Amino acid sequence: MKARSSATTPKALNGQCTCGAVRFTVSDAFEYAMNCHCGKCRRTTGSAFKPMGGIARAELALTTSPDAMFLYGDATTHDAHCRICGSMVYSQVRDAQYAHVPLGVLTDTPSIRPTHHIHVGSKAPWFEITDDLPQYQEFD
Numbered sequence: 001m002k003a004r005s006s007a008t009t010p011k012a013l014n015g016q017c018t019c020g021a022v023r024f025t026v027s028d029a030f031e032y033a034m035n036c037h038c039g040k041c042r043r044t045t046g047s048a049f050k051p052m053g054g055i056a057r058a059e060l061a062l063t064t065s066p067d068a069m070f071l072y073g074d075a076t077t078h079d080a081h082c083r084i085c086g087s088m089v090y091s092q093v094r095d096a097q098y099a100h101v102p103l104g105v106l107t108d109t110p111s112i113r114p115t116h117h118i119h120v121g122s123k124a125p126w127f128e129i130t131d132d133l134p135q136y137q138e139f140d
């Protein structure tokens with residue numbers, strides 16, 4: 001275990017898929033973070049919602065071969081998954097300028113925390129939001 005304190009902010013965060021065939025680093029400089037409750041994010045993750053952080057695409061770098069991934073979508077906008085275990089490792093969005101990283105794939109702890117909930121209008125009826133973060137019916 002690495003010692004951590006608030007005085008030592010990591011410059012790069014590690015992330016990986018379930019099996020480890022896809023690994024990447026991303027700067028600990030997310031511009032925003034939120035919990036998305038839309039049906040797509042729920043189905044992709046199998047969870048009530050997807051906590052994710054947004055950052056310039058150039059701040060994310062694969063450390064394994066791109067051959068280990070398959071892209072769901074087109075060359076510009078897609079979800080990148082591990083070809084072997086299926087984990088979604090990031091989404092390339094906003095004309096390929098940004099990456100949305102599901103915070104659950106990070107093995108290091110980002111400085112940012114989700115600040116709001118989006119697409120609450122389509123959230124799972126069996127899940128109750130119990131925090132006080134702002135909620136938006138659709139996108140922010």
Ligand SMILES: [Zn+2]
Pocket residue numbers: 017018019020021022082083084085086087
């Ligand atoms: Zn994998």
Ligand SMILES: [Zn+2]
Pocket residue numbers: 036037038039040041042050119
């Ligand atoms: Zn979503």
